[in-house]
Amino acid sequence: MTDLLRAEGLSAFYGASQILFDVDLALQEKRTLALLGRNGAGKSTTMKALAGVVPARHGRIFFGGRDITRAPPHTRAQLGLAYVPEDRQVFPEHTVEDNLLIAAKSGPDGRRDWTLPRIWDTFPLLTKLRSRQAGRLSGGEQQLLVIARALMGNPLVLLLDEPSEGLAPIVVATIGKVLRELGASGATILLAEQNMHFCLRIAEEAVVIDKGKVVHRQDTAGLAGNDDIRRRYLAM
DSSP, rough: EEEEEEEEEEEEEEEHHHEEEEEEEEEEETTTTEEOOOSSSHHHHHHHHHSSSSSEEEEEEETTEOTTTOOOOOHHHTTTTEEEEOOOOOOTSSSHHHHHHHHHOOOOTTTTOOOHHHHHHHHHHHTTTTTTTGGGSSSHHHHHHHHHHHHHHHOEEEEEETTTTTTOOHHHHHHHHHHHHHHHTTTTTTEEESHHHHHHTTTSSEEEEEEEEEEEEHHHHHHHHHHHIIIIOOOO
C-alpha cells in the first residue's frame, strides 16, 4: 500500500524545550494507525506538527508524495489533511448544522462524498440536535460534531487527537463505532490516544511514543498480547 502521510526524523520544540525527537511514522492509504502513549508522551505535538500548527525544527513531512514540511496549515487542509484537535473548538454561538455547513467543501480531488444527508445518516444523534447551538452540546456531542465537521471538507486523511478523552463510556463506544465504520468505508485515519483499549478495536497498526520518541511499532492484534510494551509504556 501507498504511504499517504509520512514523517521522517521529525523534531519539534516549544520555545527552547525539545518535545519530539526524530519521530518516524507512516500512514498508509485506507488504513487506521494509532499513535499511543501516556499523557505528555508527545502525541498531541506530533499531530500539531503534522497539521502545521507546530513547526518542524528538523525532519520532513510528506503528504501524497509532496513535501509539506514548510507548508502552512491552510495549505495542508486544502491538500486534504483534516486535523481535529483535542479541545474540539466548535463555533459555540452557531447551530450544529451551521458548524457543518461552514466546513463544507469539495475534496482536493473534486469529490464531494460527504454531504449533510450522509452526515445525518452517519451521526444520527446530531440529526436530533441540528438546530441547537454548539456551545450547548455535551462534550461527547461536541466531539461527534467536530469529527463530522472535518468530514464535511471531504479530506484524504483525518488526524484525530484524543477523541475519547474525558467522555462517558457510552459516548466513547459511539465514537468508536463511527470510527470503525469510517475505516471500513476506506477512510485514512491517524488516531492519537492514551486509551489503548479504545484504539485496539479501531486501528490495524500502532506506533507507541514515549518522551517524544517512537519506542515501538506493531499491529494492534500483536500489541494486545504484548504485556511488556503495554506495562512499560501504556499502563496508567
